[in-house]
Amino acid sequence: MVTDLLADIKENLINGDQERTVELTKIALENGIEPMTIVNSALAVGMQIVGDRYSTGEFFLPNLVAAGVTMQNALSILEPELQARHEEVQRVGKVVIGTVKGDIHEIGKSLVATMLSCNGFEVYDVGVDVPTEIFIAKVAETEADLLGLSALLTTTMTMQRQIIEELEKADLRDRVKVMVGGAPVSGEWAESIGADGYAEDAMAAVRLAKLLMQ
Amino acid sequence: MSLRIRILEKETIDQIIDEALGVLQDPGVRIHNEEALELLAEAEALVDREAQVAKIPEKLVRWALDQAPSDFDLYTLAGKPTCHYGGDAVQFDPGSAALTILDSESEEQRPPVTSDFVTFVKLVEVLPQLDAQSTAMICSDVPEEIGDLYRLYLALNYMCKPIVTGAFGKDTWWIMKEMLEVAVGGSEELASKRVAIFDVCPSPPLLWSDLTCQNLIDCARTWIPSELVSMPLAGAVAPVTLAGAVVQHTAECMSGVLISQLAQEGAPIVWGGSPAAFDMREGTPPMGDVGTWLIDCAYAEVGKALGMPTHAYLGMSDAKVVDAQCGLESAGGTIMAALTGINMVSGAGMLDFESCQSLEKLVIDAEIIGMTKRLITGIEIREKPIALSLIRDMGHRGEYLGHPHTMRWFKKELYFPSQILDRGSLDSWKSKGGKTAFERARDEVKSLVEKYEPSGLAPEVRDELRRIAERAADKYGMVKLPALPRE
Ligand code: B12
Numbered sequence: 001m002v003t004d005l006l007a008d009i010k011e012n013l014i015n016g017d018q019e020r021t022v023e024l025t026k027i028a029l030e031n032g033i034e035p036m037t038i039v040n041s042a043l044a045v046g047m048q049i050v051g052d053r054y055s056t057g058e059f060f061l062p063n064l065v066a067a068g069v070t071m072q073n074a075l076s077i078l079e080p081e082l083q084a085r086h087e088e089v090q091r092v093g094k095v096v097i098g099t100v101k102g103d104i105h106e107i108g109k110s111l112v113a114t115m116l117s118c119n120g121f122e123v124y125d126v127g128v129d130v131p132t133e134i135f136i137a138k139v140a141e142t143e144a145d146l147l148g149l150s151a152l153l154t155t156t157m158t159m160q161r162q163i164i165e166e167l168e169k170a171d172l173r174d175r176v177k178v179m180v181g182g183a184p185v186s187g188e189w190a191e192s193i194g195a196d197g198y199a200e201d202a203m204a205a206v207r208l209a210k211l212l213m214q
Numbered sequence: 215m216s217l218r219i220r221i222l223e224k225e226t227i228d229q230i231i232d233e234a235l236g237v238l239q240d241p242g243v244r245i246h247n248e249e250a251l252e253l254l255a256e257a258e259a260l261v262d263r264e265a266q267v268a269k270i271p272e273k274l275v276r277w278a279l280d281q282a283p284s285d286f287d288l289y290t291l292a293g294k295p296t297c298h299y300g301g302d303a304v305q306f307d308p309g310s311a312a313l314t315i316l317d318s319e320s321e322e323q324r325p326p327v328t329s330d331f332v333t334f335v336k337l338v339e340v341l342p343q344l345d346a347q348s349t350a351m352i353c354s355d356v357p358e359e360i361g362d363l364y365r366l367y368l369a370l371n372y373m374c375k376p377i378v379t380g381a382f383g384k385d386t387w388w389i390m391k392e393m394l395e396v397a398v399g400g401s402e403e404l405a406s407k408r409v410a411i412f413d414v415c416p417s418p419p420l421l422w423s424d425l426t427c428q429n430l431i432d433c434a435r436t437w438i439p440s441e442l443v444s445m446p447l448a449g450a451v452a453p454v455t456l457a458g459a460v461v462q463h464t465a466e467c468m469s470g471v472l473i474s475q476l477a478q479e480g481a482p483i484v485w486g487g488s489p490a491a492f493d494m495r496e497g498t499p500p501m502g503d504v505g506t507w508l509i510d511c512a513y514a515e516v517g518k519a520l521g522m523p524t525h526a527y528l529g530m531s532d533a534k535v536v537d538a539q540c541g542l543e544s545a546g547g548t549i550m551a552a553l554t555g556i557n558m559v560s561g562a563g564m565l566d567f568e569s570c571q572s573l574e575k576l577v578i579d580a581e582i583i584g585m586t587k588r589l590i591t592g593i594e595i596r597e598k599p600i601a602l603s604l605i606r607d608m609g610h611r612g613e614y615l616g617h618p619h620t621m622r623w624f625k626k627e628l629y630f631p632s633q634i635l636d637r638g639s640l641d642s643w644k645s646k647g648g649k650t651a652f653e654r655a656r657d658e659v660k661s662l663v664e665k666y667e668p669s670g671l672a673p674e675v676r677d678e679l680r681r682i683a684e685r686a687a688d689k690y691g692m693v694k695l696p697a698l699p700r701e
Contacts, residue, residue, distance in 0.1 A: 060494035062449070102383060104423040107450055111497055129423065154313060154352045154361045155382045183569055184313045202497055 002033055006042040013046035016066025018073050025074045035081040039089055043071050068118030091122045093213045096138045097148035098126035100159035105152035108182060112148060115202040116209055132163050136170050144176055146209055151182040161193040177212040181205060217592040218302060219553045222512050227519045234464035235272045242269035243420045243469045247427035253476040270472065278472040284521045286439065286482045288376035289407040291397060291669060297345050297376055299484055299523035302555030304590060305345035306583045307378045308338060309530055309564030312351040312571035318656055321535050323570050325354035328696040331365060335372040336666035337576060337659065343583040347377040348560060351571045357690035363389045367683040370397045371676060371698060374669045378560055380413035384428045389686050391436065396678045405437035415443045416466040418451040434474040434481035441484040441525045442470040447499050448509065450492040456508050463487055463513045485517030486525030498567055501530040502543025511554040526551055529561035529579060530568060536575045536652045540565065545582045552586045574655035581634040588629040596623055633658055
């Protein structure tokens with residue numbers, strides 16, 4: 001029974017069926033299955049399989065995102081139960097991410113944010129055309145481990161440098177790792193402005209973020 | 215008889231228009247620009263200032279579509295009308311604002327510099343297949359902040375054909391306008407002899423950002439034409455069904471036409487875009503995809519049904535070098551656009567998701583455009599009977615080569631390719647070095663640039679343009695701009 005339920009949750013997560021996964025998660029709790037067991041033996045395993053199937057080409061981005069959202073929904077059911085037991089799902093790290101001032105390109109930044117949260121990061125997405133002060137304030141407020149800066153225009157990529165300078169002035173630079181991205185951005189550019197890393201797409205961004213957390 | 219295809223049924227077009235009007239009523243459009251919200255509120259759209267959302271009634275949209283001109287021309291710097299927006303006219307310009315250029319020798323992408331863009335502008339001037347210039351790349355040898363206006367400055371020094379351009383911010387738009395006025399001799403001249411058109415982009419889904427919206431309003435108020443570049447990326451920030459993406463495109467464009475007409479009734483505005491069928495494996499917006507072609511052609515048909523001039527970013531490739539993928543994708547998009555009768559097709563030279571320009575690809579694309587322009591003129595009936603009397607006359611003799619009938623018609627009927635296409639024998643190809651299309655294109659670039667003739671822009675005008683560009687550069691710490699390559 002227990003293994004059946006867990007297998008069912010896993011299958012539905014893999015299929016990205018939000019409703020059914022949430023329903024089964026509730027049933028599992030009612031049946032006395034430990035919330036941490038549901039996380040480790042159903043949800044995490046399912047996400048791993050989704051990731052593998054994406055790598056082999058069987059799955060596509062919509063599968064990844066749907067599974068990620070499903071996972072979040074299931075977790076929101078489990079969280080109160082976990083708290084009651086003084087347990088916590090291990091988050092990989094906290095990330096503040098946004099597109100810099102003067103730039104309204106959203107899609108790449110949001111895709112990176114989604115992939116990070118699917119991969120266990122706690123993500124604060126501050127949006128697009130974001131003034132430098134907001135980035136600084138959000139990093140301070142959330143005590144983020146990582147700051148992700150997106151810029152798609154040659155005219156706005158210089159804001160990435162400015163934000164790094166402001167982090168220094170605010171004495172936050174040592175506390176947060178900065179990753180940059182966007183079409184005109186390169187590894188060379190990242191190095192020249194003193195960022196900690198650059199990634200060319202969402203998958204690489206996840207790898208980078210994990211690396212920077214070590 | 216020119217050749218045209220239609221890909222949407224009349225009923226489908228009507229349904230798309232209906233649904234787009236429904237979208238504008240609810241959920242409406244997000245507008246992050248105070249002036250536009252004010253204009254819409256005055257016109258009695260339902261404006262929620264706090265949420266910055268406007269819900270737009272159908273009659274306003276209909277009014278705007280009526281006000282917007284269905285036709286207008288772009289002029290050369292010398293004041294001659296050359297590009298016609300409206301009806302089924304088909305014209306081509308290069309893709310714009312590339313971040314990199316494909317180096318002719320190493321075939322690797324690198325940041326462009328002043329001399330690259332100047333060569334590019336010269337090439338566009340001499341290639342007869344291209345009808346307009348575009349501010350095609352961003353030069354890396356000037357401060358990033360002036361990247362958008364600097365390319366217009368360079369182009370104005372070398373071009374005569376009209377130009378498709380765009381600003382990256384609110385302020386730089388005004389500097390670009392000032393340069394255009396200097397080049398044509400004043401603001402009235404700029405409004406009447408339109409030499410430039412600005413791209414303005416709504417953000418999918420259903421948002422007007424402050425800056426692009428301001429560009430739209432400022433263009434309208436000064437009678438400078440603007441081109442709506444709506445970009446539903448199907449499955450990412452728009453419905454994944456192609457028709458669904460067109461519904462979103464229609465709603466975004468309708469809102470753009472309305473804002474422009476509220477700012478200035480009768481201002482010239484174009485129904486355009488650069489959508490893509492999002493790639494579900496890579497998370498990229500493929501500009502050379504078949505789904506992308508279909509969305510573009512379908513929205514252009516909707517625009518035509520509404521009496522609007524049309525534009526599309528098509529004829530581009532997502533390949534990283536000029537290879538078979540590049541030829542396949544560019545030709546497909548170009549042919550589809552032309553068959554649909556899209557007035558301005560932007561994209562020649564472009565690779566890698568609108569990131570990279572290539573001189574060689576531009577020359578190859580010019581060949582594709584040449585063939586495509588021939589294609590859409592279709593088959594003409596030159597004589598009646600078509601050939602019966604001629605064939606009876608010739609009987610079973612195959613001696614057409616020197617026949618007067620052949621002499622009379624061959625130049626009109628047949629397409630004559632440039633050196634880009636090899637039509638020689640294997641031996642002759644080998645004897646000429648056994649070159650690939652890319653290598654031949656590289657040779658063509660060199661010989662074409664030699665044919666460029668200076669535009670004859672007055673020295674005082676050049677000085678004035680330089681003063682404006684240097685003033686802008688100075689703000690960002692560059693006192694002297696790079697020297698202009700000789701004409
Ligand atoms: C879609 C698009 C738009 C849409 C954006 C819609 C939206 N809601 O976001 C709209 C229509 C709004 C738009 C507007 C404009 N655009 Co635009 N746009 C594009 C386009 C075609 C695709 C961008 C995209 O979404 N790609 C898909 C996503 C998934 O990829 P991505 O953004 O690159 O992100 C990936 C990586 O870069 C990386 N990444 C991204 N961010 C981050 C952050 C971190 C921390 C990390 C680690 C990684 C990372 O991971 C992402 C996921 O894989 C690009 C072309 C291109 N080659 O990029 C032009 C492009 C960026 N735009 C361009 C221009 C010029 C403009 C405008 C100025 C046009 C105008 N005149 O109005 C305006 C911008 C106004 C402004 N000030 O911001 C130019 C920039 C040229 C330049 N030299 O700077 C480009 C290159 C096209 C071109 N050649 O003209 N645009």
